[in-house]
Structure formats: structure tokens, C-alpha cells
Amino acid sequence: MSRKKTQKKPTDAELAIIGVIWDRGPSTVREVLQHLSERQEIGYTTVLKFMQIMTDKGLLERDTSVRPQVFKAARPQQQTQRQLLRDLLDRAFDGSPGNLVLQALSVRKSSPEERREIRDLLDRLEREGS
Numbered sequence: 001m002s003r004k005k006t007q008k009k010p011t012d013a014e015l016a017i018i019g020v021i022w023d024r025g026p027s028t029v030r031e032v033l034q035h036l037s038e039r040q041e042i043g044y045t046t047v048l049k050f051m052q053i054m055t056d057k058g059l060l061e062r063d064t065s066v067r068p069q070v071f072k073a074a075r076p077q078q079q080t081q082r083q084l085l086r087d088l089l090d091r092a093f094d095g096s097p098g099n100l101v102l103q104a105l106s107v108r109k110s111s112p113e114e115r116r117e118i119r120d121l122l123d124r125l126e127r128e129g130s
Helices: 012-024 029-036 044-056 077-092 097-107 112-129
Strands: 060-063 070-073
Touching: 012 029, 012 044, 012 070, 029 044, 044 060, 044 070, 077 097
Parallel strands: none
Antiparallel strands: 060 070
């Protein structure tokens, strides 16, 4: 029986790997390893195993028609981030986007550009809601 690929939440290590792929685009295991090893000590077989697991989980897609194999994100970055945010919102903030935003803004300073984007989004949501 074959395993059905379903989109599952990435672990922290998997997020690091998919973050490299989001930044670089489709990548080989070695390319991901080179990028990750700039920040942490990690081995080739570890990265390979994680990327195989991520493929089984539906987080990555593998192109087996080329050597070395190239991996790409199965979903756009924004879609995966929204899925993670929905999960965090439900689990930690009782479904309240307002509480999440208030906590996020109180933990880290936002740039003037980010604050302008937040204001623009709030204005747009206000217009759509009325």
C-alpha cells in the first residue's frame, strides 16, 4: 500500500530547510547543506533524510529526472506560512487574530515600512467590512 502524501506541519529543522528552498528556489541536497552549514553544524545524510521525510509529508517535491535530484517547495511560501499561522492562532491565541498581533508587536519592534503595511491592511479590512 502506498503512503498518501498529505501536507503536514513542518518541524523547526524542516522549516530551516524549506526556508533555504524558498530563498534559493529549487535546490539539491548539497546546495541546501551548504547554506545550512553556514549557520549550524549538520551532515549531508541528515539533510538528505529530512528532505526525504519532507517529500513524504508533502512539503517538498522531488524531481527524479535529473541527477542530482532537485527539490522544490510543494506549496508557495505564503500558503505554508498561513497554515502555520492558523495552527498557532488556534492553539495559542484561542483563535483571536487581535491577540496574536498585539503579542507579536509587543515582542519585537516593527520597521516603519512594516507598520505602514499593517495600517494599509487594517484600512483595507475596514473598507471591506463596511
